[in-house]
Amino acid sequence: MERRKVLGLAGAGVAGVAAAGAGALALTHNDAAPTAGSLDLVSETGGAIPFYGARQAGIVTPAQDRLHFCAFDVITDDRAALVEMLQDWTAAAARMTQGRDAGTFGAVGGSLEAPPDDTGEALGLPASGLTLTIGFGPTLFRNAQGKDRFGIAAKRPAALADLPKFPRDTLDAAISGGDIGVQACAHDPQVAVHAIRNLARIGMGKVSVRWSQLGFGRTSSTSTTQATPRNLFGFKDGTRNLKAEEPALLDEHLWVQPGDGPEWMTGGSYLVTRKIRMLVETWDRSPLAEQQTIIGRDKGEGAPLTGKQEHDEPDFAAQDGKGQPVIPMDSHLRLAHPDQNGGARLLRRGYNFVDGSDGLGRLNAGLFFMAYQRNPHKQFVPVQNRLAKQDALNEYIRHVSSGLFACPPGLPAADDYWGRSLFA
Amino acid sequence: MERRKVLGLAGAGVAGVAAAGAGALALTHNDAAPTAGSLDLVSETGGAIPFYGARQAGIVTPAQDRLHFCAFDVITDDRAALVEMLQDWTAAAARMTQGRDAGTFGAVGGSLEAPPDDTGEALGLPASGLTLTIGFGPTLFRNAQGKDRFGIAAKRPAALADLPKFPRDTLDAAISGGDIGVQACAHDPQVAVHAIRNLARIGMGKVSVRWSQLGFGRTSSTSTTQATPRNLFGFKDGTRNLKAEEPALLDEHLWVQPGDGPEWMTGGSYLVTRKIRMLVETWDRSPLAEQQTIIGRDKGEGAPLTGKQEHDEPDFAAQDGKGQPVIPMDSHLRLAHPDQNGGARLLRRGYNFVDGSDGLGRLNAGLFFMAYQRNPHKQFVPVQNRLAKQDALNEYIRHVSSGLFACPPGLPAADDYWGRSLFA
Ligand code: HEM
Ligand code: HEM
Numbered sequence: 123m124e125r126r127k128v129l130g131l132a133g134a135g136v137a138g139v140a141a142a143g144a145g146a147l148a149l150t151h152n153d154a155a156p157t158a159g160s161l162d163l164v165s166e167t168g169g170a171i172p173f174y175g176a177r178q179a180g181i182v183t184p185a186q187d188r189l190h191f192c193a194f195d196v197i198t199d200d201r202a203a204l205v206e207m208l209q210d211w212t213a214a215a216a217r218m219t220q221g222r223d224a225g226t227f228g229a230v231g232g233s234l235e236a237p238p239d240d241t242g243e244a245l246g247l248p249a250s251g252l253t254l255t256i257g258f259g260p261t262l263f264r265n266a267q268g269k270d271r272f273g274i275a276a277k278r279p280a281a282l283a284d285l286p287k288f289p290r291d292t293l294d295a296a297i298s299g300g301d302i303g304v305q306a307c308a309h310d311p312q313v314a315v316h317a318i319r320n321l322a323r324i325g326m327g328k329v330s331v332r333w334s335q336l337g338f339g340r341t342s343s344t345s346t347t348q349a350t351p352r353n354l355f356g357f358k359d360g361t362r363n364l365k366a367e368e369p370a371l372l373d374e375h376l377w378v379q380p381g382d383g384p385e386w387m388t389g390g391s392y393l394v395t396r397k398i399r400m401l402v403e404t405w406d407r408s409p410l411a412e413q414q415t416i417i418g419r420d421k422g423e424g425a426p427l428t429g430k431q432e433h434d435e436p437d438f439a440a441q442d443g444k445g446q447p448v449i450p451m452d453s454h455l456r457l458a459h460p461d462q463n464g465g466a467r468l469l470r471r472g473y474n475f476v477d478g479s480d481g482l483g484r485l486n487a488g489l490f491f492m493a494y495q496r497n498p499h500k501q502f503v504p505v506q507n508r509l510a511k512q513d514a515l516n517e518y519i520r521h522v523s524s525g526l527f528a529c530p531p532g533l534p535a536a537d538d539y540w541g542r543s544l545f546a
Numbered sequence: 547m548e549r550r551k552v553l554g555l556a557g558a559g560v561a562g563v564a565a566a567g568a569g570a571l572a573l574t575h576n577d578a579a580p581t582a583g584s585l586d587l588v589s590e591t592g593g594a595i596p597f598y599g600a601r602q603a604g605i606v607t608p609a610q611d612r613l614h615f616c617a618f619d620v621i622t623d624d625r626a627a628l629v630e631m632l633q634d635w636t637a638a639a640a641r642m643t644q645g646r647d648a649g650t651f652g653a654v655g656g657s658l659e660a661p662p663d664d665t666g667e668a669l670g671l672p673a674s675g676l677t678l679t680i681g682f683g684p685t686l687f688r689n690a691q692g693k694d695r696f697g698i699a700a701k702r703p704a705a706l707a708d709l710p711k712f713p714r715d716t717l718d719a720a721i722s723g724g725d726i727g728v729q730a731c732a733h734d735p736q737v738a739v740h741a742i743r744n745l746a747r748i749g750m751g752k753v754s755v756r757w758s759q760l761g762f763g764r765t766s767s768t769s770t771t772q773a774t775p776r777n778l779f780g781f782k783d784g785t786r787n788l789k790a791e792e793p794a795l796l797d798e799h800l801w802v803q804p805g806d807g808p809e810w811m812t813g814g815s816y817l818v819t820r821k822i823r824m825l826v827e828t829w830d831r832s833p834l835a836e837q838q839t840i841i842g843r844d845k846g847e848g849a850p851l852t853g854k855q856e857h858d859e860p861d862f863a864a865q866d867g868k869g870q871p872v873i874p875m876d877s878h879l880r881l882a883h884p885d886q887n888g889g890a891r892l893l894r895r896g897y898n899f900v901d902g903s904d905g906l907g908r909l910n911a912g913l914f915f916m917a918y919q920r921n922p923h924k925q926f927v928p929v930q931n932r933l934a935k936q937d938a939l940n941e942y943i944r945h946v947s948s949g950l951f952a953c954p955p956g957l958p959a960a961d962d963y964w965g966r967s968l969f970a
Contacts, residue, residue: 188762190900195907229780230846234835241830242780242845243763243898246773296905311735312763315778315900319909323830330907336760336900338612339667339736349670354739356653356666406665406747411658421666422654474667476614476739476760477901481720483619483754485743 170220170249177377177532179219180253181391181469181494182366184345186307189337189473189490190314191395192322193300193525194329196262201272205545207328211256211321212539221249224320241323244316252308254317256540257393257527260284262301277544279384281392281497282528289510292520297333297397303527305393305492311336333523335397337473337490344471350424350432354400354474354487355518357417358424361432362459364469375467378496378531386543389531391494394502397475397523400488405518416514418455426455452514458505466501468493488519498526594644594673599956601801603643604677605815605893605918606790608769610731613761613897613914614738615819616746617724617949618753620686625696629969631752635680635745636963645673648744665747668740676732678741680964681817681951684708686725701968703808705816705921706952713934716944721757721821727951729817729916735760757947759821761897761914768895774848774856778824778898778911779942781841782848785856786883788893799891802920802955810967813955815918818926821899821947824912829942840938842879850879876938882929890925892917912943922950 171179196204214224223229225239232238263278264270304321306314315336322331341353342360346367353359364371373379378387405413414420418427418436426436428448438456440448449456460467472491480486495501510516530543595603620628638648647653649663656662687702688694728745730738739760746755765777766784770791777783788795797803802811829837838844842851842860850860852872862880864872873880884891896915904910919925934940954967 192903197907230834230844232834234838235833237831238780238834238837238845240780241778241826243776243778245776245780245846297902310763312776312898315762315898315911319778319826319830319911322909323827326827326831331903331909332907334900334903334909336902338739339734352667352669352736354665354667354743356662356664356669402665402743403746403750406743407661407750409659410654410656410662413662414658420654421662422669474736474739476758478721478760479616479755479758483621483756485746485755485758487739487743 169251171251171253173216173219173254174534174536174538175532176389176534178255178390178529179532180255180305180307181376181471181529182344182372183251183253183307184348184366185340185342185471186251186253186309187338187340188308188311188314189340190306190311190318190334191337191490191492192304192306192318192334193259193332194302194304194322194325195332196271196301196328197330198328199271201545203328204272205541207325208541208545209539210324212533214320214324215254215317215540216536218244218317218320219249219252219254221247221252224324241316241320243319244313247310247313247316250308250310250313252306252313252317254321255305255307255393255529257303257305257529258282258541258544259300259303259525259527261299265301272545274544277384277386279387279528281378281382281387281499282526283499285394285498285524285526286503286507288506288521290516290521291510291524292522293524294522297335297523298525300332300525300527302329303393303395303525311338335475335490337475339474341472341474341489342470344469353472353489354402355405355413355417357413357419357421358432359472360470361419361424364467371467372469375496375501376469376494382496387528387530390529391469391496392498393525393527393529394491394493394495394498395523395525395527396491396506396521398489398491399486399520399522401484401518401520402487403484408518415450415453416518418449418453427453450514452512454509454513454515457508457513463505463508466505468495468501468505494529593675595675595677597640597643597678598958598960598962600813600958601956602679602814602953603956604679604729604731605800605895605953606768606796607675607677607731608772608790609764609766609895610675610677610733611762611764612732612735612738613764614730614735614742614758615761615914615916616728616730616742616758617683617756618726618728618746618749619756620695620725620752621754622752623695625969627752628696629963629965631749632965632969633963634748636957638744638748639678639741639964640960642668642741642744643673643676643678645671645676648748665740665744668737671734671737671740674732674734674737676730676737676741678745679729679731679817679953681727681729681953682706682965682968683724683727683949683951685723689725696969698968701808701810703811703952705802705806705811705923706950707923709818709922709948709950710927710931712930712945714940714945715934715948716946717948718946721947722949724756724949724951726753727817727819727949735762759899759914761899763898765896765898765913766894768893777896777913778826778900779829779837779841781837781843781845782856783896784894785843785848788891795891796893799920799925800893800918806920811952811954814953815893815920816922817949817951817953818915818917818919818922819947819949819951820915820930820945822913822915823910823944823946825908825942825944826911827908832942839874839877840942842873842877874938876936878933878937878939881932881937887929887932890929892919892925892929918953
């Protein structure tokens with residue numbers, strides 16, 4: 123039973139709602155007016171993405187176009203309460219990703235005297251490709267005071283060691299870190315926001331929202347079936363990304379393998395988040411040629427400066443007439459390329475953001491960078507160290523927040539729950 | 547020539563981009579993979595909305611699903627420079643709303659030695675129903691220091707007198723006001739963001755961004771062809787809105803009429819913006835019955851508490867068994883209803899927002915309220931005064947920003963420009 127159908131049935135017992143259903147149904151595609159916007163359009167891709175499976179959805183799932191990421195602080199020290207909340211979250215996530223209300227009674231089907239068990243703003247909206255992906259931060263294992271609140275410190279993966287401080291970091295602690303991270307991706311922001319908000323509601327008294335980030339316009343393709351989108355510097359982003367269709371590469375670079383340890387993470391992946399402010403006004407004043415040499419690709423096609431087509435291999439040895447490398451030594455493409463980083467690769471899954479203005483007359487815009495990987499200390503860390511030291515892009519960007527989360531494997535059966543491999 | 551086609555042609559002159567076009571075209575619908583998200587879907591409603599016409603687009607235009615609103619401060623005192631910028635803005639707006647680049651050469655077609663005249667992130671994206679609507683704030687006519695910088699103080703409409711301070715106002719001056727407001731609405735946030743950002747780029751040195759707001763999930767229908775969406779309290783919003791299909795009501799309540807004065811505003815409208823924080827966590831803890839009596843409608847169908855269907859007329863005289871009004875005296879529906887406000891009506895055109903978290907463990911979420919009207923001092927002001935004093939909703943909301951803009955009539959001919967009726 124989908125959320126957009128639940129209303130007519132669940133609502134039937136509620137005084138004054140007996141005739142419900144029609145209003146909600148009017149939002150689905152068949153009833154949509156030709157001039158309507160994405161609220162209606164998304165039902166075309168309203169198909170639900172399976173929640174249960176060997177891997178968590180939302181990692182190699184072809185990147186949806188909207189993001190709501192939320193980092194939570196656990197505010198209880200009670201392990202049982204935390205586990206119970208994770209069980210409640212899992213049940214709600216399993217429902218919401220299938221286009222259902224967060225709870226059994228839904229937004230309007232429960233008692234009039236009780237708060238509804240769904241907040242209602244997604245009534246009538248389809249699943250919209252919603253995925254919910256959970257990860258556990260270093261502080262869940264041992265908090266800032268060094269306390270092992272939940273008796274899991276011994277299970278902390280070596281790969282979840284804190285990220286080092288990178289050159290040029292200008293991180294704001296208030297929007298960094300977090301005990302638990304949840305990534306909600308969907309084709310409709312209202313659906314992604316609804317999902318996070320209902321998890322926060324269910325977790326009331328056990329977790330509080332540490333920081334949250336909305337994003338739009340995915341800046342990476344994670345599947346060869348997707349066209350490459352553009353970031354706010356106007357360049358195609360995600361051309362050379364790990365893709366869902368490359369299982370051998372995914373095993374090598376993305377999924378934690380048996381023997382990597384700890385066992386509870388086998389089949390999982392590590393997520394690094396970096397909120398990167400982009401000084402778009404400065405960028406917009408720089409000549410096209412400079413923009414292209416900074417990135418190492420041309421702006422139109424996205425081809426390496428040594429090639430013609432987007433997917434041409436870059437030729438790092440090629441020189442121009444003056445004996446200079448065509449792809450400059452400090453270009454982002456060269457420095458981020460696996461050849462310069464011992465073969466390290468990432469599955470990037472970032473989103474553009476605009477968070478109003480910065481109070482200095484400029485848009486507060488940038489890239490909410492997210493990258494999944496088998497071991498951040500062998501992948502993100504060396505790449506970012508190189509970029510932070512040498513990247514010509516640095517003049518135009520500032521890293522303002524950072525997060526690190528161990529995302530466990532998927533849930534194989536309908537009675538499993540987020541974190542069982544860690545807590546059981 | 548549309549933006550998604552411009553690349554193959556304009557790019558042909560640029561070294562290394564000769565083979566361009568295919569990459570950008572891949573983002574349009576015909577080439578879209580079946581799993582792709584809204585980036586591709588929007589091209590179904592990619593049809594451009596006419597820019598020129600007797601009325602500005604973006605007012606009665608069926609509300610698109612995404613918003614980027616930007617309030618600018620004019621930082622030059624030079625009238626000619628301001629007028630020239632408005633002319634440049636108009637040319638760019640006319641192009642962008644039709645799915646073209648902001649400037650003649652576009653993102654990649656100009657000189658390599660110059661900054662591009664489009665920022666590029668919308669390359670390959672269709673028009674996406676983009677509308678750009680301009681309005682002039684009170685401070686453009688006389689700034690905070692009382693100075694008539696542009697010699698237009700005498701043309702300031704009486705209807706553009708500053709809004710009064712309302713009971714319970716908790717406004718942040720830094721995100722209120724503004725000399726010029728531009729509303730960008732589209733089906734794709736990347737397209738709305740691109741439009742505002744390019745206007746800011748073109749206006750560099752003449753205007754700076756005072757504040758800007760992203761919104762999603764339009765909270766009002768402005769056309770009978772649209773289903774009623776839901777706000778973040780989970781209720782349908784926009785049921786009883788002025789609609790495009792009611793021309794007599796629009797003349798009465800929305801469009802400035804001949805004789806209202808000043809003449810340059812005839813055919814225009816006044817926009818009030820209010821950023822309203824919604825305390826969703828508190829709301830989510832209140833019983834369904836309480837939520838419904840606060841609004842005066844049921845949550846499922848959106849019917850008045852005295853009716854069964856969404857569009858049933860509320861019966862404010864109806865009493866329950868205990869002799870109490872069924873629609874409470876302090877309910878939002880009763881207090882906002884034209885019957886209680888001397889017939890005053892508004893064209894509401896708001897959007898939901900989530901701006902991360904508030905640093906206190908809660909989502910910074912709410913409604914970016916926008917209402918267009920013939921005279922705010924006869925419409926928004928009395929309604930808001932009543933609401934601010936009596937509305938049961940007040941416990942759950944905080945008004946944090948306010949804006950007022952005089953939106954001139956549309957541009958009748960292709961050589962006209964935003965503000966000519968004011969400056970010429
Ligand atoms: C705002 C900051 C950034 C911008 C604007 C940006 C932009 C780009 C662009 C345009 C490309 C070329 C297209 C592609 O292959 O995807 C690219 C590639 C890449 N970027 Fe970034 N990037 C940013 C930050 C980062 C960071 C922080 C990392 C990791 C530490 C990173 C890692 C990569 C990698 C691994 C590639 C692919 C290189 C290859 O295999 O050829 N980027 N980036
Ligand atoms: C976060 C704040 C607000 C929320 C959650 C909210 C919500 C609602 C809801 C659910 C309705 C009923 C459905 C409909 O007819 O559209 C409504 C109606 C209405 N609201 Fe609000 N509203 C808010 C603020 C305001 C403000 C600030 C004003 C104007 C000062 C306003 C004016 C109206 C009007 C005129 C109606 C239609 C009343 C009628 O004709 O029956 N609202 N609002």
